[in-house]
Amino acid sequence: MKPARFEYAAPHTLHEAVSLLQQHEDEDVKILAGGQSLVPLLNMRMARPELLVDLNRIGELQYIREEDGWLAIGAMTRKRAVEESELVRQRQPVLFEATKLVGHPQIRNRGTVGGSMAHADPAAEYPALALVLGAEMRAVGPGGERRIAAEDFFQSYLMTALEPVEVLTEVRVPVLEAETGWSFLEVARRHGDFALGGATALVRLDGGGSISQARIVLFGLSAGSVRLEEVEGLLIGQRPGDALYEEAGALASRGLEDPLSDTHASAEYRRHLAGVLTKRALGEAVGRLGAGQPSEEGRG
Ligand SMILES: Cc1cc2nc3c(=O)[nH]c(=O)nc-3n(C[C@H](O)[C@H](O)[C@H](O)COP(=O)(O)OP(=O)(O)OC[C@H]3O[C@@H](n4cnc5c(N)ncnc54)[C@H](O)[C@@H]3O)c2cc1C
Structure with a gap:
């Protein structure tokens, strides 16, 4: 199966990505992350965007670091990186263990943390983790950054609080408290x-x-x-x-x-x-x- 025709842009910075989304606000635009959910939808023509904005060249969205009792994870961080992170294993064992249940290694090599949250599949592990851990999502749009609590982020079947002009940039999960x-x-x-x-x-x-x-x-x-x-x-x-x-x-x-x-x-x-x-x-x-x-x- 082949997707319908679309234009393609591969920005190198978050700023460029948001500008593209804003310039094409009136068109059907899709963000491409790991492609593990979106590409099948394109191939089956269940999604027919006019423009794909590929985030894969934006290095600034790939990181895992500890900050003030939270693990801050860049939206383009691959699940494989979470699975291999000693920091995650030590500080957030629930996330560490659950990541191994997401699809197969090939899926986790490409699929991103932000992609799973933005896709909001009801059977996906990451949205459930976000809710149980009390995660916070950070999204950037033309008006700047928005912080969205997980319970407000997930709205219904495959629906989130993200605006079409926003990029999900970071997922923050609290470090697991001792004696939990x-x-x-x-x-x-x-x-x-x-x-x-x-x-x-x-x-x-x-x-x-x-x-x-x-x-x-x-x-x-x-x-x-x-x-x-x-x-x-x-x-x-x-x-x-x-x-x-x-x-x-x-x-x-x-x-x-x-x-x-x-x-x-x-x-x-x-x-x-x-x-x-x-x-x-x-x-x-x-x-x-x-x-x-x-x-x-x-x-x-
Ligand atoms: C065979 C197979 C088995 C799988 N099994 C599982 C499983 O067991 N559990 C599971 O949870 N998932 C599973 N998946 C899905 C996989 O985890 C995907 O990686 C994930 O759902 C989407 O992440 P992605 O990075 O590939 O996003 P993409 O497919 O690139 O994008 C998904 C959606 O999110 C949007 N999006 C992505 N990133 C952003 C962003 N930063 N800001 C705003 N919007 C964004 C896209 O526009 C698109 O609408 C499976 C997939 C396959 C093909």
Whole structure:
């Protein structure tokens, strides 16, 4: 399959890229990052932009650094760089482990951190990570930089708060606080496939062993990643244990709105997964407390 005709521009700086977007504001323009989602859409002619603005020559958008308790990751950083980063492994083990579940090595060699966030696929790992970790997105447009909290960034199926004239430039995730238990689980038919569903959880306990903080996000089950605030509320102040995880799973399953139904899995199966994954993620997060190290391998 071949894409429809388009013009192509490959700016060398962020400033040039934003100027191009602004000059062509009235046309159908697409930004090209790793191309792992966009190129198939072009080839199938599900996207027919008049102009592609390729960010691959903009070196200033590729970095991973620690700043004031955050990991700042340039939008054009390849997932492979995240997977190979000792800084990420040490400071944000959830991101480190979850990255290994994104597609195959070939996809991670090209696919970018910013591309996954901007594409906002409901089954993608990165938007779920952004929500559970409380990430911040930075975008630059003609009017300057905008900072957008993850919960405001992801709007619905493949939709974000980015304006057509904006480039997502940086994704910031907080360094994982000590004594935080975490889990990132997904169910996929084969390793490397998009997940049929997944769950990620962060848990902290108070001095008495009760849950003092909990964040849980499900992905791949409905139109976007969803944070389970009702379930989090149920957990606070409770002693962790199987009965509590069971109750949390039942609430997650009941509360899942409009589960997806497609050729891969029925809505009923996805509702079931919401409960099972929530229960398991909580058990794994609490079980990891005190261990402090990433697990040996991801799963999927
Ligand atoms: C076989 C296969 C399996 C895959 N499996 C998974 C998987 O298991 N999990 C998963 O999460 N993903 C998976 N992917 C998708 C992959 O992770 C993509 O890399 C990712 O979704 C998009 O990143 P990209 O850099 O390739 O972006 P592109 O494909 O270049 O762009 C995607 C979209 O984001 C926009 N965009 C990109 N960068 C920016 C930016 N900086 N500012 C504004 N807009 C921008 C583009 O205009 C486009 O609309 C898979 C892909 C393939 C081909």
